[in-house]
Amino acid sequence: MRLRGTVAVTAAASIAMAGTAAATAAPQKWSVTAQTGLPGNENLSDVAVTGARSGWAVGGSWDAATDKPLVYRWDGTGWHLAPVPAQVDVGLSRVAGSSEANIWAFGLQIRSDRALKAFRWNGASWQASVVENGDVTLWDADVLSPSNVWLAVNGEAAAQPLRHWDGRQWRSVAAPADRVYSMHFTSAKSGWAVGTTVDGLPRMLRWNGSAWKAAALPQIPVPAGASATLNDVMALSVNNVWAVGTVSWLEGDDEQFRPVVLHWNGSAWRRVATPDYRFDLSNLAPDGSGGFWVKGGVETLVNYRAGTWTAVPRPTVPETDGVFGRMANVPGTSTMLGVGSVSPWSAPEDDRDDGIFFTAR
Incomplete structure (x- = not known):
């Protein structure tokens, strides 16, 4: 959870409660389907699906001496190790794509000149480019085409939180926010992003095809001493956009949370x-049935569909501690794919963590 300063108390606003459908299909059931099981430690950080039999997952592995990236491909039946891009010496943190021949992965180079690097899979090989030199944090990525890629970063150009690839080069893009944490586009001329102002206030941004503009938000009641954050945004269509986050505060040494959910109706x-x-709430993903899944805290997955909220425990492996990472829908189906990691209780320290794959059907 990210804390971004204190938000003043606002007057209570009316809360829009979606009506519950009389007959709503139960959400998919999640299960653990595979583990990486490689020598050393591994984790999987992100997943992208571009077709009914085309998925990608990225992460990293490490042992006492070396760190290296991991790339897996999903063929509709299972996950398989894939060739990794050159010029990456730590794990890959994000993957996104618009087709099987336009997959982008992002990771850090740290052993020589530190840099955030981008790698495009063109259907046959990886092509590398440097997004930015220096100490750069990548928050999110969205890929529209081979010549239209957006990144939300915290980098050297602190006043410009976005980077854009135009097919030839990466450039910094200004936006009316200090930081941007998530973005999602429905077209080259329509997109949304969430972040914070320099004062730590939540900010909604809209892309109109030429510039980012701040969008008005409803009042979010926040107790004195608390803060409000928007973590993720997802556009199911131009007139159906969702954003989630939290209001958080301390009670003694314990941090308290209440979710924030916002909806754009056009x-x-x-x-x-x-x-x-x-x-x-974080990590939104469509569920393939008109609703969405979102991660609730560490231990819970939440489905929203036709006005009904359903919370379920994340799937687990016996006698392990685990982390559920990102998830994605298989287009045209109700199948969900997710990634994360587990740590067996009895495993040795130098071979403790395994990447893990989740599925919901």
């Missing part, structure tokens, strides 16, 4: 009520 953002959840 004309305005409104607040949507949830059950009495006590966790933050």
Whole structure:
């Protein structure tokens, strides 16, 4: 959870509660389907799906001496190790794509001149480019085409939180936010992003095809001493956009959370009520049935569909501690794919962590 300063108390606003459908299909059931099981430690950080039999997962592996990236491909039946791009000496943190011949992965180079690097899979090989030199944090990536890629970063040009690839070069792009954490486009002329202002206030941004503009948000009631954050945004269509986050505060040494859910109906953002959840929300993904999945805190997955909220425990492996990372929908189906990591209780320290694959059907 990210804390971004204190937000003043606002007057209570009316909460828009979506009606519950009389007959709503149950959400998919999640299960663990595979582990990496390689020598050393591994984790998987992100997943992207571009077709009914085309998925990618990225992460990294490390042991006492070396770090290296991991790339897996999904062929509709299972996950398989794939060739990794050159010029990466640590794990890959993000993967996104618009087709099987336009997959982008992003990772750090740290052993020589530190840099954030991008790698494009063109269907046959990886092609590398340097996004930015220096100490750069990548928050999110969205790929529209081979010549239209957006990144949300915290880099050397602190006043410009976005980077854009135009087919020839990466350039910095200004936006009315200090930081941007998530973005999602429906076309080259329409996109949304969430972040914070320099004062730590939540910020919604809209892309109109030529510039980023701040969009009006409904009031989010925040107690004195608390902060509000928007973690993720997802556009199911031009007139159906969702953003999630949290209001958080300290009670003694314990951090308390209440989720924030916002919906865009094509004309305005409104607040949507949830059950009495006590966790933050992040990592939105469509569920293939008109709704979406979102991660709730560390231990929970939450589905929203036709006005109904359903919370389920994340799938686990017996006698392990685990982390559920990113997830994605297989287009045209209700199948979900997810990645993360597990640590067996009895494993040796130098071979403790395995990457893990999740599926929901």
